[in-house]
Amino acid sequence: MTQGRRFVDETMEIDVTIKLKHGVADPEGENTKKALNLLGFKNVRSVKTMKTFRIGVEPEKENEEKVKQEVKEMCRKLLANPVIHDYAIKVVKNHKS
């Protein structure tokens, strides 16, 4: 209510999608496909699973590219296993742009 108080949520939201590399077995997807077929969905040919982390970042760095670079670092250090995973980074909310 007072002057200077900010109600704007400036958090940037970034989606990191982690998927298995081509050729890596996906038993969860395989079993989901089997279950769907057994439930009567005979036209399901394949099911692949992916995981998404929606990361809310305080944009202390103005530059979207820099934030993306930081998220890439997060993938390397924690979120993805480079032996079996590919990842994709996508900005879904940015109040500055």
Next chain:
Amino acid sequence: MTQGRRFVDETMEIDVTIKLKHGVADPEGENTKKALNLLGFKNVRSVKTMKTFRIGVEPEKENEEKVKQEVKEMCRKLLANPVIHDYAIKVVKNHKS
């Protein structure tokens, strides 16, 4: 090589994204946030997890709407728990359109 042989892959691909409803605890996301903060990514404010199933469907029904309806049925019967999950359905590949 012979006449009439088809090389076109007509499989439709549909992404089903399952996320937790607003207010439902996401311990995996919480712990990922903590781990990122501890790794030095201090500006991470929140992490939410989602799961995506990429479903390959043989499009015996011509209509994209009908396939979407069928995938909705899959969510109701197997993929999502209506008590805690919201889901979104998105066609990512359709050779007929």
